[in-house]
Amino acid sequence: MADLPTYEGGCACGAVRYKVIDRPVRTHACHCRWCQRETGSAFAINSMYETDNVKTTSETKPEVVEVPTATGQIQWITRCPRCKIAIWSQYALHAGKAVRIIRAGTFDNPDLFPPEHHIYTSTMQPWLILDESTPQAEEFYDRARFWSQRSLDRLEKALQRAEEPQGGQ
Incomplete structure (x- = not known):
């Protein structure tokens, strides 16, 4: 089996760095109101990875913030403790802690994985043309x-x- 490609990224201040193994499971643009609020933009571009294919490579460990979602389920947002940039999320409703949703803009090369799908277009900004x-x-x-x-x-x-x-449980 050939070695899988790796990609790196991190927060704006550089304190938190990560590496992912392989291409994303899927990349989508989410137009829900929650992603609009969290990013301060019209949508979020999210690349889905298996949790065990995402590794923090920096000495600075990210912090996790628990927030609600539109469904009422929990979302765990992983952020840099210094600059507070959201790096990835995990959603209780969508695969729970088995999957990490990487904010694609945090990749060192954010152009690598364009959206394969647009979701929650019912709440997308009306001026946006897809x-x-x-x-x-x-x-x-x-x-x-x-x-x-x-x-x-x-x-x-x-x-x-x-x-x-996990670990003898």
């Missing part, structure tokens, strides 16, 4: 319909690993 060749969903998307088999398999394996007992 490329019609990129799939869109008014709410969340149907994974079975839009994801590749490889992406579905990666998510399933991540969910299985997350259910395994």
